[in-house]
Amino acid sequence: RKEVEQDPGPFNVPEGATVAFNCTYSNSASQSFFWYRQDCRKEPKLLMSVYSSGNEDGRFTAQLNRASQYISLLIRDSKLSDSATYLCVVNTGNQFYFGTGTSLTVIP
């Protein structure tokens, strides 16, 4: 079983739409959680950490459900510049496990 499972998409949404990505993880001992954004042929860049109480950064909201071992990312009012691959990342011990990424294309 993979450490982190993500729906690869692709998600194609119109500008202004709200889109949600989900991710599940297998190890209940995992301690830190993140969403990274990766543009085509570029390195991953941290979008936001995910805290147990949920957290928001502008149009982006991240949530963590430890009981269900589930992480989500909500993007409101999608912009063309949001088009990218979004990677769910789980830190367990000294290792970081990445999902395969979810591809998002925002259409004009």
Added chain:
Amino acid sequence: DTGVSQDPRHKITKRGQNVTFRCDPISEHNRLYWYRQTLGQGPEFLTYFQNEAQLEKSRLLSDRFSAERPKGSFSTLEIQRTEQGDSAMYLCASSLAGGPSNEQFFGPGTRLTVL
């Protein structure tokens, strides 16, 4: 630029040759990670250093792969007797132990093509 840097950015080599990549982390970061990423996949963990000590190695890291971080600053990843299956993007990341929630910062990667 105070971010993570990697060199070279691209490497094309023939099967059977040895290659070495370098990573310079953010200067105050004591943790350094190597990952491999292939098309359509997320980065896969290879190995991790805290200061100069290599604390963890993935099962993916065969005996042809070796990594060092001799002075606890820059790191090198060497692949001996390269195979076509080694073609991938090799990413380095650094973080600060005890920093805000273990955030990692990635370098631009070295893209390896084995012919």
